[in-house]
Amino acid sequence: MIKHALKNRRATDFSAWYQEVITEADMAEESGVRGCMIIRPWGYGMWERIQRLLDDQIKATGHENCYFPIFIPLSYFAKEAEHVDGFAKEMAVVTHHRLIEQDGTLVPDPDAKLEEPLIIRPTSETVIGTAFARWIQSWRDLPVKINQWANVVRWEMRTRMFLRTSEFLWQEGHTAHATRDEAMEETLAILELYRSFSENVLAMPVIAGEKPEHERFPGAVATYSIEAMMQDGKALQAGTTHYLGTAFAEAQNIRYQSPEGELELAHTTSWGVSTRLIGGVIMTHGDDDGLRVPPLIAPHQIVIVPMLRDNDEDAALLDYCNALVASLKQGSAFGEPLRVHLDKRALKPANKRWSWVKKGAPIILEIGGRDMAAGLVTVIERTALYGDDGRLASKAMTPADLAAAAPGLLEAIQQQLHAEAKTRLDANITRDITDRAALAAHFADAAAYPGWVEVSWSKPTGAGLEAIIEELKALKLTMRNVPQGSDAAGSTCFFTGEAAVERILIGRAY
Amino acid sequence: MIKHALKNRRATDFSAWYQEVITEADMAEESGVRGCMIIRPWGYGMWERIQRLLDDQIKATGHENCYFPIFIPLSYFAKEAEHVDGFAKEMAVVTHHRLIEQDGTLVPDPDAKLEEPLIIRPTSETVIGTAFARWIQSWRDLPVKINQWANVVRWEMRTRMFLRTSEFLWQEGHTAHATRDEAMEETLAILELYRSFSENVLAMPVIAGEKPEHERFPGAVATYSIEAMMQDGKALQAGTTHYLGTAFAEAQNIRYQSPEGELELAHTTSWGVSTRLIGGVIMTHGDDDGLRVPPLIAPHQIVIVPMLRDNDEDAALLDYCNALVASLKQGSAFGEPLRVHLDKRALKPANKRWSWVKKGAPIILEIGGRDMAAGLVTVIERTALYGDDGRLASKAMTPADLAAAAPGLLEAIQQQLHAEAKTRLDANITRDITDRAALAAHFADAAAYPGWVEVSWSKPTGAGLEAIIEELKALKLTMRNVPQGSDAAGSTCFFTGEAAVERILIGRAY
Structure with a gap:
């Protein structure tokens, strides 16, 4: 596990x-x-x-x-x-626009009261x-x-x-x-x-x-x-x-x-x-290991964690890492130079690795003396963190291969994150609920993943709208929006039974 | 004139x-x-x-x-x-954190008074x-x-x-x-x-x-x-x-x-x-024609003013200008692509030209039907606005020559602006004033250009310092700073006559 x-x-x-x-x-x-x-x-x-x-x-x-x-x-x-x-x-x-000292404490100066209050926008x-x-x-x-x-x-x-x-x-x-x-x-x-x-x-x-x-x-x-x-x-x-x-x-x-x-x-x-x-x-x-940042908005796209041991070999290892940074920065993804960071903090390498996992840096490289001796780097992809055996997954690559592959890898991670989320969104909009009991049942189980429900409605105003808002509120639901291109021609309103004019999304919300 | x-x-x-x-x-x-x-x-x-x-x-x-x-x-x-x-x-x-309506006007709600006031940083x-x-x-x-x-x-x-x-x-x-x-x-x-x-x-x-x-x-x-x-x-x-x-x-x-x-x-x-x-x-x-923006911080480094006449020839002229924009944007100055703007506003070309002169765009290009027919552009440099005859100075260049010359021209304008200002700064720090009468005389003529005076001083504190501050205040002067590397060894304090320890700049200030 x-x-x-x-x-x-x-x-x-x-x-x-x-x-x-x-x-x-x-x-x-x-x-x-x-x-x-x-x-x-x-x-x-x-x-x-x-x-x-x-x-x-x-x-x-x-x-x-x-x-x-x-x-x-x-x-x-x-x-x-x-x-x-x-x-x-x-x-x-x-x-007020000034403070004064009164009985040893600072208070707004009564003489500096604004004629007209100002609102912070x-x-x-x-x-x-x-x-x-x-x-x-x-x-x-x-x-x-x-x-x-x-x-x-x-x-x-x-x-x-x-x-x-x-x-x-x-x-x-x-x-x-x-x-x-x-x-x-x-x-x-x-x-x-x-x-x-x-x-x-x-x-x-x-x-x-x-x-x-x-x-x-x-x-x-x-x-x-x-x-x-x-x-x-x-x-x-x-x-x-x-x-x-x-x-x-x-x-x-x-x-x-x-x-x-x-x-x-x-x-x-x-x-x-x-x-x-x-x-x-x-x-x-995000996942249960922390954030996963889409590469396009990641402050650092690739983070290098050198396995420093506080001894004489550190200098050579840092040289190896610095050369890698320089080589990676030559590359570009999404039309911009790669953003690469070398983490030289005086912390244990494992702690540093996990800090970047939790921060969600897209690619994490671990480099120790053995990697360097073999002319390799250890590559961890934040979106493929564990292998089938449940252990942290990594692969060894040469610096040259990594530099060549990194832009494509980052672009693939960006796409993968979108694809996962899109699959989830598409799978969790329910469009076939047509009566109130089914709606209540759909949202009854707090532990389930109810997503959103899309229904046809007649777009009532005034008291008619108020009644629907109250009804939804009892289920902790709100109307989200009427998706662009929404067409409810020929159907009836979920709430009023009248002729529907459009379809609207309903769900719980932040 | x-x-x-x-x-x-x-x-x-x-x-x-x-x-x-x-x-x-x-x-x-x-x-x-x-x-x-x-x-x-x-x-x-x-x-x-x-x-x-x-x-x-x-x-x-x-x-x-x-x-x-x-x-x-x-x-x-x-x-x-x-x-x-x-x-x-x-x-x-x-x-307060809320307004209420009271007698028809909005006022801070007395019930929404903060327990502890907050200061805007x-x-x-x-x-x-x-x-x-x-x-x-x-x-x-x-x-x-x-x-x-x-x-x-x-x-x-x-x-x-x-x-x-x-x-x-x-x-x-x-x-x-x-x-x-x-x-x-x-x-x-x-x-x-x-x-x-x-x-x-x-x-x-x-x-x-x-x-x-x-x-x-x-x-x-x-x-x-x-x-x-x-x-x-x-x-x-x-x-x-x-x-x-x-x-x-x-x-x-x-x-x-x-x-x-x-x-x-x-x-x-x-x-x-x-x-x-x-x-x-x-x-x-700035000069008497408006601002002159250093090219490194100019939002647009080159502005093109097409001489549009609201007739059929405008389309061809805009094509000519757009091609020039594209060509100029291929170039780079100071390690960044050139920032080029085509001003298509529905205003008279002369008004547009003068608006960019006043804004201080480093290079202004005017392009009319005759320029286009001759395969030329009219180039105005904001830092060389007038010829010896006192008239607006411009030169005709081919688009290709301009594209080749523009980066160097922008870098030269940047240097020219610095050189002008540096000459003025160096010429207007007076270092040979050693008595109070000369100091007062130096700053007596408000219409002159007195600049700053640098004097040796003994860096007194307390009442000694207060007295100097007051003395300078009477001449509307303040101490600016002690220039880095300042050395007053061997000289005496302008104010106290004691042994000086450093030199300090004095001047009027914003």
Whole structure:
């Protein structure tokens, strides 16, 4: 029987397993500051890879990066009523700009109370819209397509690292267009960009589709999401795009003169993905030995662990390893030079090996005196960790063979991770449940892997929708999205029995 | 007489000129949020270039990036007394986590008052030191060398874009070491990294040296800076590194077990540069036609302005331009592919040309029907804008010749900008002033270009130092730094007449 690197098993306590991966892979830790985490180098390195690759795509589609203030005056926020309702309950409020000492302790200085409180941005539609109103005068100024990488704060009562923290890192795109059609085209183009990024870069298959009415971004006309399936069968909303119509433009006075001389409201969009993606990567690719990082976002793709013995032979071994690093770095995978790391820490080699297994480095090389004498390296693939005998699997290769094979191996690992997750996603969307008893039964066994259920529905609104939401809530279920291209023609609504108009995914969710 | 692109002249109103460059180059604008600016794409693009190139160097010297919370609990902050004194007067304080509607307006919810106020980080020594105390147990854990790119807030009463804003962007490095020598080595190594980065990447010559005692970072044992000379002769402190001794380690309990089994305090450092560098680049390289961006940090190094006429010939012209873009992008300068931009905006070509002159794109190409017919492009160098006749200078080149010459031209522009600034710096440090009357006379004429004065001094402390500070203040002067390698052996102190120990730079400053 395999002795895994982690104490917790996905199958028995997914939540404890998730937390253990984050700790053991040195990805993040509690900061001591309520609801905020410290992202450590291995976790932050993944975020840097995500940033760089996604940023390239955002720029390639004609968006420019800017930076807007972290503070939003309360009055800005109050302009768009629905938007306020959605956020006002969970925001950090700055009320003072100085501390003074009072009876030996520091307190906010009553003389330094702000006339108008400042909100730490939970999202930047209001402050960016105010700038759009200045920038946009004529149809010639449109479209405006900008993006920013920033920290945002939403006060959260129950937090979970990467998935839900009071402060998190994200990118937020904001655009303004002359027409509804152009704004919708943008909204859907970014949805597709997120979908392909998730599949191709994170190796995380997702379903892209429109959120139901009650799950829209506060103030939006339409919200779209990509939904990923975690290994416990729950959904993770991994990215959203919003068509905001003209409501924000009206509240913020974003108007342009058309070629015909008319003053028209702009149509705006916004869209974002966050450090939550890293939580998705963990719960998509992790196993009972820790994380497995897709090579495209691995801070180090290949890690070399020299079997140093603190003696005279170490110098020769390090020379051998350094030559290997230089040779491997000549190679490239996914159009970029390989990222290779030599771990020279003063720890036992076995501990170092297991630390990289838990961190999920795609390829780990162990090199000892015997390897060197034989002109070989010992290669461990993180995605093929154990042999049929249940023991750690490795193979010996010459440095030259390894250098030639490494790019292809990394690309194969990337594909393997995606294929495993795709198989799991496809196998766990149930489409043949047609009555309430079957639905309840499907989700009754907490230990099973229920995944998602897709049903036809009539898309009711108002009280009809409320009733369905409540009914699902009793089963701890939520509506995820209406997959793109969904067609329910000819069928009846699972909930109301009326003619269905589309199909919608239902599941438990983070 | 040349008709320059800006209304303001450096020589007559440097401050208005600075503001006009920022506006006319579309670098940044007031946000409407007190003390905070919006960094627009051209300004943010420069920051992204600075980030990427500096980040590469920070990583190459063994530092890893992390992310720490924006919030610092008040109690963390209170631990290091000197540090608090230095910052407590200018911090944003979060006191509530929710808003409610009261009499029709939104106000902080009295029921959502935080038990302990949170400070928006003005710098992160306290929160990072708390993590260091957890991470560091043994000498084997040292050194710890981390960095973060983040926004910070220091409440400022008088703000100036890029130079002094309430929120700004920066990197802050934080390290812990076993010994004083190692920590000092780190502090000086980063000082040298900043110096060479400023010279080689920003083309901004600086003087590196130690700050006098009263200009130290709050709580530091020694603070070093790089000081750049702006075109109005004032100094800009462009980056600082701090050796913090063991004071922060003591306050935060950062201790390690030595190989001998003793529990020892770690020695810590911190260091940072910020978006202030962009202000330095403007005031170092700008001229009366706007900014001149060093090619290494130019978001676009070459901008093509097609003379579109909104007729049938535009398509062929754009084909010609696109082929040129493709050809130029094959080339590389400074080890990176050329960054080339085709400006297709629906504006008059002359307006587009001048917008890029004001933005300071290093090379501007104008291409009209006649150029295309002749198989040529019209090349304008931003650093050689006017001919001897005072008219805009350009030369015609074939696309092939241009593609071959462009990398060398960009590298020459980078060097030219540095050489100009270096000549100015060297010419404007006066070293032969030995009495007070001469010093006052030197700085008496506000319209002149007084630059800096370097004098020998005896490095007094306490009341002696205070008296000198006051004396200089009357002339609006401050001590900048003691240049590295400064030697005052055998001379007497400018201020006290005692034996001098080193030489120190004096000047007006931002």
